[in-house]
Amino acid sequence: MNPSPAIEVRDLSKRFGDVEAVRGVSFTVQEGEIFGFLGPNGAGKTTTIKMLCTLLAPTSGVLRLAGFDVTKSPDDVRRAIGVIFQDPSLDDRLTAEENLLLHAVVYGVPRAERRARLDEALAFVDLADRKKDLVRTFSGGMKRRLEIARGLVHRPRVLFLDEPTTGLDPQTRKATWEVLRGLRDRNGMTLFLTTHYMDEAEHCDRIAVIDHGRIVAEDSPEALKRAVGKDVVFVRTNEPAALCDVLAERYGLTPDRTEEGLCFRVEDGEAFVVRLVSEARVAVTGIAVRRPTLDDVFLALTGRQIRNGNGDAGRDRMRAMARRR
Amino acid sequence: MRAEVVYHLARRDVVKFLRDRQNLVATLVRPLLWILAVGFGLRRAFDPGATGVDFVSFLVPGVATMAVLFSSMFSAISIVWDREFGFLKELLVAPVPRATLVLAKMISASVTSLLEVSVVLLVAPLLGARIDPLGALFAIPVLVAFGMAVSALGITVASRMKTFEGFGGIVNFLIQPIFFFSGALYPLDGLPPALAVVVRLNPMSYAVDATRGLCVGVHHFPILLDAGVVLGTLALVGALAVRSFSRMQA
Numbered sequence: 001m002n003p004s005p006a007i008e009v010r011d012l013s014k015r016f017g018d019v020e021a022v023r024g025v026s027f028t029v030q031e032g033e034i035f036g037f038l039g040p041n042g043a044g045k046t047t048t049i050k051m052l053c054t055l056l057a058p059t060s061g062v063l064r065l066a067g068f069d070v071t072k073s074p075d076d077v078r079r080a081i082g083v084i085f086q087d088p089s090l091d092d093r094l095t096a097e098e099n100l101l102l103h104a105v106v107y108g109v110p111r112a113e114r115r116a117r118l119d120e121a122l123a124f125v126d127l128a129d130r131k132k133d134l135v136r137t138f139s140g141g142m143k144r145r146l147e148i149a150r151g152l153v154h155r156p157r158v159l160f161l162d163e164p165t166t167g168l169d170p171q172t173r174k175a176t177w178e179v180l181r182g183l184r185d186r187n188g189m190t191l192f193l194t195t196h197y198m199d200e201a202e203h204c205d206r207i208a209v210i211d212h213g214r215i216v217a218e219d220s221p222e223a224l225k226r227a228v229g230k231d232v233v234f235v236r237t238n239e240p241a242a243l244c245d246v247l248a249e250r251y252g253l254t255p256d257r258t259e260e261g262l263c264f265r266v267e268d269g270e271a272f273v274v275r276l277v278s279e280a281r282v283a284v285t286g287i288a289v290r291r292p293t294l295d296d297v298f299l300a301l302t303g304r305q306i307r308n309g310n311g312d313a314g315r316d317r318m319r320a321m322a323r324r325r
Numbered sequence: 326m327r328a329e330v331v332y333h334l335a336r337r338d339v340v341k342f343l344r345d346r347q348n349l350v351a352t353l354v355r356p357l358l359w360i361l362a363v364g365f366g367l368r369r370a371f372d373p374g375a376t377g378v379d380f381v382s383f384l385v386p387g388v389a390t391m392a393v394l395f396s397s398m399f400s401a402i403s404i405v406w407d408r409e410f411g412f413l414k415e416l417l418v419a420p421v422p423r424a425t426l427v428l429a430k431m432i433s434a435s436v437t438s439l440l441e442v443s444v445v446l447l448v449a450p451l452l453g454a455r456i457d458p459l460g461a462l463f464a465i466p467v468l469v470a471f472g473m474a475v476s477a478l479g480i481t482v483a484s485r486m487k488t489f490e491g492f493g494g495i496v497n498f499l500i501q502p503i504f505f506f507s508g509a510l511y512p513l514d515g516l517p518p519a520l521a522v523v524v525r526l527n528p529m530s531y532a533v534d535a536t537r538g539l540c541v542g543v544h545h546f547p548i549l550l551d552a553g554v555v556l557g558t559l560a561l562v563g564a565l566a567v568r569s570f571s572r573m574q575a
Contacts, residue, residue, distance in 0.1 A: 053418050089415045090411070102337060
């Protein structure tokens with residue numbers, strides 16, 4: 001196996017006019033890792049992925065992929081990677097098979113192997129029985145799976161996925177993740193993905209939290225959550241005012257009133273609620289303790305929650321219009 | 326550059342063209358309408374003594390060249406289309422030189438426009454046009470080269486355009502003077518001096534002249550000049566197309 005890391009990025013920056021979309025980002029991804037870029041829309045995720053995929057020239061910095069310099073030998077990099085874009089990139093007037101065949105030819109898959117590779121990729125995403133159908137007749141989830149299949153036809157060493165499950169229903173999302181995990185486990189493929197879904201980031205071996213073009217933290221999801229530390233506790237009571245006073249006076253906590261009851265953060269939540277119930281002279285009707293999530297991590301790191309923007313609405317309308325022609 | 330890649334990329338456009346039945350029929354019928362309406366409509370206003378052939382025979386090579394102009398130019402809209410629907414990213418991230426992608430586009434454009442030309446040249450004799458079959462065969466390479474040059478111009482425009490409307494606007498602005506100042510509809514002898522200058526500056530005039538010379542034996546320039554201008558235009562605009570396309574970012 002090649003000793004060089006799958007992806008190596010040092011001091012990567014990209015500026016568009018006055019806007020600095022990516023500001024001095026550095027990270028390394030090892031062969032066979034699932035590495036996630038987690039951040040809100042507009043944080044610089046897609047810009048970074050485009051630079052890694054040779055679609056956008058960096059303003060400054062070093063980018064190496066599978067040992068190749070991305071700016072100096074883009075075609076070597078292109079052969080080594082597969083890309084699954086955020087927006088659909090299939091030709092929906094061709095059949096599933098035609099889309100994959102064109103990809104195989106363009107990426108130089110030897111003629112003798114093409115048939116087998118196509119069938120294998122289609123079977124992998126469970127679309128073998130639809131290969132003769134036009135892509136325009138596919139559902140969103142099927143198109144996504146077909147894009148993944150296409151990304152696999154040339155057996156890339158590194159697979160890039162920009163927001164791989166955005167816009168998919170939970171079931172399809174789960175199925176997609178099973179496919180992706182299978183790739184890593186079976187073929188040792190390196191996966192680099194961007195996401196603004198916390199539950200998606202949980203699937204990664206390591207994540208880099210990116211905000212305003214900078215990496216603000218980088219570790220395994222578990223370690224990141226441990227670093228935030230405190231558990232989240234919800235307590236229901238019929239006398240919230242009285243309980244608030246107890247929490248404030250006795251334990252120095254300032255709980256928030258939420259629909260699920262009073263909410264606060266403490267270390268070792270289970271031990272704390274046992275103490276609270278025995279010590280406080282207020283009747284408690286319900287208790288819940290939850291571990292910190294990546295949402296909490298993001299909030300702790302940036303002081304904000306990940307927002308779920310919708311910048312693509314105009315573009316989608318334009319597409320719908322164009323399709324009617 | 327791998328020939329197989331060019332073939333498969335060009336094939337994609339041709340397959341899609343053939344698959345869209347309504348568009349296919351409309352595209353193939355349109356030039357015939359020109360021959361029927363303009364050819365037979367203006368036949369009596371045309372003085373056969375000036376050229377030695379009847380107007381329908383005179384017009385057919387012009388309409389064939391016109392079909393190549395329109396269809397090759399508009400075939401580049403597939404680039405705008407591919408950008409809007411995302412497929413362009415798949416092409417731009419592929420380990421293939423940009424020139425390969427441009428060449429494939431030019432080839433598919435000229436193949437689809439040749440389908441139109443074939444219909445025109447096959448149906449025209451049935452409408453009474455006197456076309457020399459062997460000459461028509463020799464006109465094909467001229468029209469292929471012209472179609473590739475026009476498609477290169479379309480690619481140049483499409484590489485800089487982000488919307489269908491933008492592309493349509495610029496292309497219509499280009500296509501009309503190219504067509505009207507080309508001699509597709511009228512003989513080049515005895516034109517007013519200003520018009521004669523414009524017509525001589527227009528590469529399409531030479532494509533029409535060569536086609537007409539080969540098909541019906543009427544021409545204004547030497548055939549070698551015609552061929553030279555068409556090939557020169559192809560080289561120039563082809564290079565421009567590769568440059569524009571390479572600069573494009575997804």
